[in-house]
Amino acid sequence: MDELPIGRRVAYWRGRRKLSQQVFADRLGKSKSWVDKVERGVRRLDKFSVLYEIAYILEVDVQLLLGKDPERRADALNCIDQVEVQEIRAALERYDSMSAYFDAAPFPPPLMDMRKAVNHAWLTYQYGRYGMLTRALPKLLRDAQAADAGHDGDHSREAAHLLGQVYQIASSVLRKLGECDLAWLAADRSMAVAQRADDPLLAGIATTRVCNAMVAMGRPRPALELNLTIANRLAPGGDNDSDPGRLSVYGLLLLQGAMAAARLGDSATVDDLINGAHEAALQLGSDQNHYWTSFGPTNVELHRAAAAVELGDGGRAVEVHRQRIAEPMFNTLLPERRAHHLLDLARGFAQIGDVANAGEMLLRGDRLAPSEIRCRPIAHEVMSDVLRRTRGAPPSLIAELAEHMGVGV
Template sequence: MDELPIGRRVAYWRGRRKMSQQVFADRLGKSKSWVDKIERGVRRLDKFSVLYEIADILQMDVQLLLGKDPERRTDALNCIEQFEVEEIRAALERYDSVSAYFDAAPCPPPLADMSKAVTHAWLTYQYGRYGMLTRALPKLLRDAQAADAAYGGDQAQRAAHLLAQVYQISSSVLRKLGESELAWLAADRSIAVAQRADDQLLAGIATTRVCNALAAMGRARPALELNVTIANRLAPGGRNDTSPERVSVYGMLLLQGAMAAARIGDTATVEDLLDGAHEAAKELGGDQNHYWTSFGPTNVELHRAAAAVELGDGGRAVEVHLLKIRDAAFDALLPERRAHHLLDLARGYALIGDVANAGEMLLRGDRLAPSEIRCRPIAHMVMSDVLRRTRGAPPSLIAELAEHMGVGV
């Protein structure tokens, strides 16, 4: 990006923000012709006052607009930016294992250190600290790939297991931040590596990441079919064990299948899969976090509410929240799960026209895990809806959060 003329960078970031030239010109107080000439390099952009105004409209650091690395404030919440996406993309495009076949593998980190780093990354994700995680992912990917390429013998499966987890973490956070195609690539890599790790359950939970990415790209039906197929193969009982780990992975496959079914409006399948997940959750007795699933009775009800939202039934989502989810169990979940549910609940309230409660859910989610609200495109859509439908000036806390999110009326 830094080698592009500044006009091309303006055009690039305007496109990333999904603004037409006319909308951008209107917000800037300029003509569409002026914007077009700037972007084509016909007219120079050399006034700092205008540069800062453009950067503000595009919700970005002016240094990035100038082609320089932005200065990061330690006290600021940073969502992912394009240069970070490209770093992650570059790490995903490495093929250390193939290179190692022809030559010596790169010097890998000790597996004990890698294991600690992977656990830390999972917790960073489950606490909703997406900006911190995306900045750590490129190095974590490179280290895990180097370990997978270098270690053999008894350590090979452990190294593959860690790399598969790093791919899953990458897929999960990239999907949250709207990078669905990269999320699919990372999840697809995870399935292949999990097979080398000889762990069916790891491959099973990787399947849910693939299906989530497929659904985000508008391919909900194949996501539904794949989730159900793998759930049937991993189902507890028969020749399979009934360990809590297997029950958790099986339950999550059913839940993600239900979400995919909701995307295509298949209410009967949604209910069938949710009922199956509910029975699996009863086997566990409580919410647990095997394979980083957070699966259990409460998570089933969170997905029941989320599926209702996808089906367009906001009233049902609110009803599930009020009648089915116990406060103590909900408060015991990790921040990402709770904030995600509050975002779903905000969508549910918006569907029934209760923008006051929709805004309140966004505020509660922001207090729990700011990145879940401020960084996710779907949250921006909800906030825009709240602002648009609020009569008069929005409450001060809503206005402040909207400003932090970069969302205008």
């Protein structure tokens, strides 16, 4: 398909998504005639902003529309650029709900469309496609804000719930890419919206996003305290049920509290919180994805290893990986979780001086979810360490990955 003109590629993917020209045009805010001319090559498609919007609606990487392989791009330095940062910032600075309080609400996007878009955004995140996600975020934020401002009555809670999820998605990917201030802003917004959605579990997950951003900004102690406060309120038992959603949210709060405690060097609290999360995971029975948490027994062990790395005990992290994480269960996790763990392992191996295995973990993570390795500042630090401590020339695969990452050999 690489040899096809771009308009033909658009037509191909539109057909794959079972969208008529009229429906596709409506979602783009264009006329059916405009779509027809683009697909026939009569009208040029040369604006990247329009290309990104088309890719978002068709649920494909924009590179596919350009006839390129999205997995082989040397685009580490373009995982998120300053133009995209400013577009996301502008979207986060909108106050549609307040404007609607004084004026007539805008025509809201249909909630069915929003549900599909939010679901796709979560999957894009959990498959580690951060560049694709950051390009789609500005429009998704605007649409979710318009839906929240424009729907009332029985639909208002669902609209708020969807907006809260979009803020959480934005916070998670922005934190990974090093935009910590914006990650905190998005997470803080998600907590406020979760209260309007009247969903304590959504508020619990929003708490973990806020606390992750706080830890990234060098504020682990208030992050630990907030995680524990909300975990205690949501804990199963008493008046609280023990359904899978509650167990997952409660367990994730404990795990994120453990990570904050690890940043403080408090190993005793780390052990207590991870063991508490382990008990919740055993009640759950298996790794699941309620509230997009990926919580379960295997994910608990991934956090046990990650906390060991934060505590500076790389040997313990490697031991946890080898002795406590069953490979078949690990392989059932989503790519972001697995690649994140391999990055933690790379850090652990580097801490014990095993730069060969550290490099191998980076390569394995890159094969799973390239953006998790190529786009994250912490991965660049590990690669720099591997290159600096490798005797002689680095292996060719490591050198190639370093080049893709923009890390000098």
